[in-house]
Amino acid sequence: xxxxxxxxxxxxxxLALSWLEDEAPIPxxxxxxxxxxxxxxxxxxxxxxxRAGIVSSTSGARGGFRLARPIREISLLDVVxxxxxxxxxxxECTEIRRRGPVGQVSDSSFSAPCGIAAAMRRAEDNWRAALxxxxxxxxxxxxxxxxxxxxxxxxxxxxxSRNPVRN
Amino acid sequence: xxxxxxxxxxxxxxLALSWLEDEAPIPxxxxxxxxxxxxxxxxxxxxxxxRAGIVSSTSGARGGFRLARPIREISLLDVVxxxxxxxxxxxECTEIRRRGPVGQVSDSSFSAPCGIAAAMRRAEDNWRAALxxxxxxxxxxxxxxxxxxxxxxxxxxxxxSRNPVRN
Numbered sequence: 651x652x653x654x655x656x657x658x659x660x661x662x663x664x665l666a667l668s669w670l671e672d673e674a675p676i677p678x679x680x681x682x683x684x685x686x687x688x689x690x691x692x693x694x695x696x697x698x699x700x701r702a703g704i705v706s707s708t709s710g711a712r713g714g715f716r717l718a719r720p721i722r723e724i725s726l727l728d729v730v731x732x733x734x735x736x737x738x739x740x741x742e743c744t745e746i747r748r749r750g751p752v753g754q755v756s757d758s759s760f761s762a763p764c765g766i767a768a769a770m771r772r773a774e775d776n777w778r779a780a781l782x783x784x785x786x787x788x789x790x791x792x793x794x795x796x797x798x799x800x801x802x803x804x805x806x807x808x809x810x811s812r813n814p815v816r817n
Numbered sequence: 818x819x820x821x822x823x824x825x826x827x828x829x830x831x832l833a834l835s836w837l838e839d840e841a842p843i844p845x846x847x848x849x850x851x852x853x854x855x856x857x858x859x860x861x862x863x864x865x866x867x868r869a870g871i872v873s874s875t876s877g878a879r880g881g882f883r884l885a886r887p888i889r890e891i892s893l894l895d896v897v898x899x900x901x902x903x904x905x906x907x908x909e910c911t912e913i914r915r916r917g918p919v920g921q922v923s924d925s926s927f928s929a930p931c932g933i934a935a936a937m938r939r940a941e942d943n944w945r946a947a948l949x950x951x952x953x954x955x956x957x958x959x960x961x962x963x964x965x966x967x968x969x970x971x972x973x974x975x976x977x978s979r980n981p982v983r984n
Contacts, residue, residue: 765959780940792932
């Protein structure tokens, strides 16, 4: 079981957008350059973030992506759900309890959720609550604590690569 | 993101083994019959549970599976990890922070884990702790509360199908 790798891409890209917040909308190709990612696949993830209202997208020659709200108001869960394409879940109950001879002879209506699904849901709720209570602003601070200078380096690289020195 | 469907199969099969605890080892084919599951694939899951020490396996004409320890001493996490084939995780950090121009210009050694991975790990630890503190005995009680009679029906079906009435 693994979240899609687009989650890591999406979070890093949102952090980069927060560090470049004074810039015009950033095209997907430039966001992809920052982490040397395949443009087409990152663009797909960014469109998922746009559908979820995390970033806003503008089209045209000067189009691109910006954060749709302050980074402190975006939770890790927001990005996980957006990239996973809905409510991210860990377990899917296929109701095998109803199958086979035992499912047929039981008098029960099986109207309550299966105990396995209920226990899985409780654990999943703990996971989702922790993700919900972590903002991308907190993660950004932690990313910078681990790798100081990344925000400045992003801004410097972005400025230099936009206006290359011509001899 | 989803756990393998074998998790649901494994838990239900362990519960069935606990309800049939006075029986000889139960062959995979009979365990599969209980929930109308494909034998070969269930056998693979049962072998994973055996490797993890959750069930014991005996071979031969009267061989099969039994619980290796009391059901109250088997956690939901034990089964999840066994079926997933190791420590079940939700997120894999691919270290994209080191890639591209920003990863190269940073002065940091990136020795500390990335903030995204650290936050994901904290949420995952909450999930795993909840699974660890749920025993299959508790789940069995919850399964029976939702679908009363399932344990008795399992035993009755098992006895009848082993000794079919002959006219």
